[in-house]
Amino acid sequence: MFPNVWQLVISRFKGAANAWDRFWFTPKDSFSLSVIRLLTGGMLFYSILVWGLNLDAFFGRNGFNGEGLISGLQASRGFAPSFWWYVPDDWMLPVHVLCCVLVLAFFLGAYTRVTSILAWCIAISYSHRALLANFGLDQILCLLTMYLMLAPCGDHLSVDAWLRTRQRRDGSPKPSPMTSVATRLIQIHFCVIYFFAGLSKLQGETWWNGTAIWNAIANYEYQSLDLTFLARWPFIIDVITPATVLWELSFAALVWNRTLRPFVLFLGVGMHLGIGAFLGMWTFGLIMTFGYVSFVEPLFLRNVMQSVRRRVRPTVATPTGPPEVRDILGPEAELVGASATQFRTDNSTSNSKSLEPQTSAHERPRSTSVDLVLVKSKRRHVSAVVEYLERHGRRVYWVDGLVQAQQLARCMNAIVIVLDKRNAEEIAHCVERIKRTNPHTKFVIRRGRRNSDHLPLPDGDCEFIPENCSHRQIRLACELLGANFESGKDGGEKMSDESREQSDLRQIGASGRGEHELARNIKRVSALLLVIALASGCNSSDLDPQVAMDRAASLNDLGRHDEALVALAEEALEAVPRVRYLKGIAYEGVGDLERAIESYTACLELDPNYTDALNNRAVVYGKIDKIELAIADLEEAIERNPNDGIAWANLGLAHHEMGNFEVAIKHYNEAEKRTVQPQIAFQRGNSYLGLEKFELAVQDYEASLKLDSRFAPAHLNKAIALFRLGQLSLARESLAKAERFDSDMSVTAIVRNMRSTILNDDLQSIAEEEAKRWLSAKGWEISQNSLEDTFCFRATRLPVAGDERAGSEHIPSPPDDFIAIVLVKHSDQGVLCESSVLKSVWDAKDQTVSLFVFDSDKLEAAVTDDPQASELPTGIASIDYDWRPKPSELEPVQYRIQTPTQFAQQQSSEGS
Amino acid sequence: MSGSRTKSLAIRWVKLVGSCCILFHLIAVAAAPASVPPAPATAGRVFACVEPYLQFTFLNHGYHFFAPDPGSSSLIEYTAVMENGDRIWGRIPDKSRHRPRLLYHRYFMLTEFLGSLPESQVELRQSVAGTYALPLLEQYGADKVELSYVVHELSTREEILAGRQLTDPSKYLVNQLGTYSLRSPTQSASSLSTTDP
Known part of the structure; x- marks a missing residue:
């Protein structure tokens, strides 16, 4: 028990450590910090300019912040650095101007790595020296400049960035872990500020009796807009007062919730803008809202910037947002609101790949969840059906044909809902193809005049719905086939066309994706409320990359890697680890392995805990024979996530590739403890095959086939193992199954090759091809096969310029044409050949014949005892398949074919 | 491979040290407002440990905005008495003179600081008042300045x-x-003479 508890504690501790690592050190895009730098730098510059209006009064030795008084106040608190202590009164103005220049450089992002540090030094120097004139603005300015100093906040929107672009230096800036650290520090510091601000208010009576806000309003010295008219509506003050405390206290908790974050920030922006407008502290209110930018996703900010740029400088450039849905489904798709959900797939379908075994590809795991694939070629009604089904908790993909449905069905266990009007034969044909691709696929088919007949589908795999079916009937049919729906409102089943159009609009709006949606948002908010849009856009910013990534994942699953790369081409997506990961898969798919490795590496730089990227990079390393690197990656992946069964399996495969079969088997055993997949037993069988433990290999292949009886590579390798065990008939059976279940043609070539080379099922074609190749190389023109036998074909010696003796070495009097016959090799019984060929030879005996014989010495000596072969040409005994000619063995020897009788007559005449 | 492992180990160490720094910083940042009275003694002790760091980085703040209660404002009224007997009256802060608003707030914070000092700290209050009087004397070239706390x-x-x-x-x-009043042009604030009203 104790070891278990201890393991649990260790496991939890490691989990917490990983979470800490992800939270603080996941490299992030620095765009948000660049925006904060721009805003904070501007505010700092303004603040310093204002100090300059009465420099002597605030910083002079005889100013309001008297040297003796300030140093006395600070003496007991520790060292408070400020260069102002060392600046004589006469030098104050030049120093102040220099500070202004440096802060301006920081604001503009010039030499930001240096100026950010200097800006912080300047900020704290001014604040320490003018201690008595400080307020919240200075506190926030100092903390923001301090955190900005830690990160590459000049990567964007800066002179540095402009120079980098102008000088074409090393591309776009890379995400940095320090960006994450700085962003997190700002976020947490703001949480601390609000939490204690709220907590301290709980001590005050006025915050409890609801008069605190009134007191703030009634403070004439703070007042910039007179709100005393609120005295007539005390309930407003009574509500705002506790709400302020509640909001401040809850900020630290609620702001981390992605759903609530926009609302929390929206309230905060409202409160601070209110402070600015009514209490005159615009600077403080704004600097607080500037800190909120740390909670906004960089991608959203980028999109806002691009939209603003586009509005300011409209161009005819192609949109830079996520590609349109019509990229996948054609132009019609854009008309359908539901199209936004098309091809969204389970991430798991593309999160795991494995090294390809030596004989077959590791099949991509299928999604285990049941999804709905809606087949409907016309847009009418589709969005309403999709919306209805999605409202009931099902994921729906809309496709416009059964071919696409088949592609999707390969990736998931789906219910294909055929609403299209097709005839029964067409549907039956497509259904059969889909079932062959994935036998778990089920169907809901709408009856029509042309498909009223029953389809050849097993019971429980298909449900029919009437032609004028309702959405509810579709849902019920799906439920009968095993799809679970969440309870939801059934209203709107019979939707009018108008309401369907509204539904389309609603769905597009709800999706909150893409350039159009963003542009519409921009139109809706005014320029003054841009900051509010930042806050409220936090969630939608999450959706944009999500759509692109989901679609890219689906395209990868469908093998359309080029399109996946297009879908991920948006520069703004580069900072998202999963985008890099999906790009890696796509590059791998198009065969650009170097870029695949780069993408996976970039993904890992962004998120070192992205073990799938480690796993996939290992796969690519394996493909380019860098097995050691693959092993290192996989070991790291396992170290980070010991329960990753795929990584264990791939590690086994890597060791298999290295020839360490026993080590590989151990890893496969570990993998099998963590995940159940037919590939694992299959790969272990391969290792046993390598160790020549054929019986164990057969056992593993059978175990694999128990999990997936249609796993063609397992059938193939089982055949190999059976062949090595001498069980040829069983091997042939397995080969036949391998060919039958080979849905993606991955093993067909191997099966045929094996049949022809090992089981010798197709010897003739091999021999024919090689003979033809030889004849062609030697200048023979091969004509049509006149004898209709595989081994016999007419060949004509072509004249060779300058070589009168061409061909005459072997054929003393070369005829214009003759029959070339490829024969076979010798054996103890003589020269072996196929009987049909022998017949052709015999029929052609009046012509000159070239025989391709291996080891011709044995030809004349060969004697057959077979009485059936008495009339066969001399030396040709019988048929056998157990041979394979090599090109080097194909040398023509001209023989005169004799029957045994002729041979005996010749012998007797020679003897006499 | 060994290079990769060494790099990985180095990264881990960097992260470990970084994590310790972050942890220390967060404790310090939280300790400052947590130690504002009334506060548990532990918070005070923690703050005492981290105060030099917070002081250095200008992070030693309580963030008690408008707390515990938004109160009345503190102002300073002054009358600069010239050598010829002319009197110039003024108030700090002054919305009409202290512009822009940020400058007004700077002045306002000066008077708020004076108002935040407990009346028991008479010496400190006098010292602050004397410090505030000095720039007024210089600004107007006055013989003396009369200060009132409003x-x-x-x-x-x-x-x-x-x-x-x-x-x-x-x-x-x-x-x-x-x-x-100034006894000599170079006199510091601490050597100002005061005349009790």
Whole structure:
């Protein structure tokens, strides 16, 4: 028990450590910090300019912040650095101007790595020296400049960035872990500020009796807009007062919730803008809202910037947002609101790949969840059906044909809902193809005049719905086939066309994706409320990359890697680890392995805990024979996530590739403890095959086939193992199954090759091809096969310029044409050949014949005892398949074919 | 491979050290407001440990904005008395003179600081008042300056509904701080002479 508890504690501790690592050190895009730098730098510059209006009064030795008084106040608190202590009164103005220049450089992002540090030094120097004139603005300015100093906040929107672009230096800036650290520090510091601000208010009576806000309003010295008219509506003050405390206290908790974050920030922006407008502290209110930018996703900010740029400088450039849905489904798709959900797939379908075994590809795991694939070629009604089904908790993909449905069905266990009007034969044909691709696929088919007949589908795999079916009937049919729906409102089943159009609009709006949606948002908010849009856009910013990534994942699953790369081409997506990961898969798919490795590496730089990227990079390393690197990656992946069964399996495969079969088997055993997949037993069988433990290999292949009886590579390798065990008939059976279940043609070539080379099922074609190749190389023109036998074909010696003796070495009097016959090799019984060929030879005996014989010495000596072969040409005994000619063995020897009788007559005449 | 492992190990160490720094920083940042009285003794002890760091980085703040209660404003009224007997009256802060608003707030914070000092700290209050008097003397070239500490009390809702203004003279409570003069042009604030009213 104790070891278990201890393991649990260790496991939890490691989990917490990983979470800490992800939270603080996941490299992030620095765009948000660049925006904060721009805003904070501007505010700092303004603040310093204002100090300059009465420099002597605030910083002079005889100013309001008297040297003796300030140093006395600070003496007991520790060292408070400020260069102002060392600046004589006469030098104050030049120093102040220099500070202004440096802060301006920081604001503009010039030499930001240096100026950010200097800006912080300047900020704290001014604040320490003018201690008595400080307020919240200075506190926030100092903390923001301090955190900005830690990160590459000049990567964007800066002179540095402009120079980098102008000088074409090393591309776009890379995400940095320090960006994450700085962003997190700002976020947490703001949480601390609000939490204690709220907590301290709980001590005050006025915050409890609801008069605190009134007191703030009634403070004439703070007042910039007179709100005393609120005295007539005390309930407003009574509500705002506790709400302020509640909001401040809850900020630290609620702001981390992605759903609530926009609302929390929206309230905060409202409160601070209110402070600015009514209490005159615009600077403080704004600097607080500037800190909120740390909670906004960089991608959203980028999109806002691009939209603003586009509005300011409209161009005819192609949109830079996520590609349109019509990229996948054609132009019609854009008309359908539901199209936004098309091809969204389970991430798991593309999160795991494995090294390809030596004989077959590791099949991509299928999604285990049941999804709905809606087949409907016309847009009418589709969005309403999709919306209805999605409202009931099902994921729906809309496709416009059964071919696409088949592609999707390969990736998931789906219910294909055929609403299209097709005839029964067409549907039956497509259904059969889909079932062959994935036998778990089920169907809901709408009856029509042309498909009223029953389809050849097993019971429980298909449900029919009437032609004028309702959405509810579709849902019920799906439920009968095993799809679970969440309870939801059934209203709107019979939707009018108008309401369907509204539904389309609603769905597009709800999706909150893409350039159009963003542009519409921009139109809706005014320029003054841009900051509010930042806050409220936090969630939608999450959706944009999500759509692109989901679609890219689906395209990868469908093998359309080029399109996946297009879908991920948006520069703004580069900072998202999963985008890099999906790009890696796509590059791998198009065969650009170097870029695949780069993408996976970039993904890992962004998120070192992205073990799938480690796993996939290992796969690519394996493909380019860098097995050691693959092993290192996989070991790291396992170290980070010991329960990753795929990584264990791939590690086994890597060791298999290295020839360490026993080590590989151990890893496969570990993998099998963590995940159940037919590939694992299959790969272990391969290792046993390598160790020549054929019986164990057969056992593993059978175990694999128990999990997936249609796993063609397992059938193939089982055949190999059976062949090595001498069980040829069983091997042939397995080969036949391998060919039958080979849905993606991955093993067909191997099966045929094996049949022809090992089981010798197709010897003739091999021999024919090689003979033809030889004849062609030697200048023979091969004509049509006149004898209709595989081994016999007419060949004509072509004249060779300058070589009168061409061909005459072997054929003393070369005829214009003759029959070339490829024969076979010798054996103890003589020269072996196929009987049909022998017949052709015999029929052609009046012509000159070239025989391709291996080891011709044995030809004349060969004697057959077979009485059936008495009339066969001399030396040709019988048929056998157990041979394979090599090109080097194909040398023509001209023989005169004799029957045994002729041979005996010749012998007797020679003897006499 | 070994290079990769060494790099990985180095990264881990960097992260470990970084994590320790972050942890220390977060404790310090939280300790500052947590130690503002009334506070548990532990918070005070933790703050005492991290105070030099917070002081250095200008992070030693309580973030008690408008807390525990938004109170009345503190102002300073002064009268600069010239050598020829002319008198110039002024108030800190002054919305009409201290512009832009940020500058006004800077001045306002000076007086708020004075108002935040407990009355028991008489010496400190006098020292602050004397410090404030010095730039006024220099600004006007005055012989002496008379300072008053003004508390602008808040009007209640009922008073506003009754028709009173926020600037009603009865809401300004004036306490004279003293009269300050320079004994020599180079005299520092600490050596100012005060004349009790």
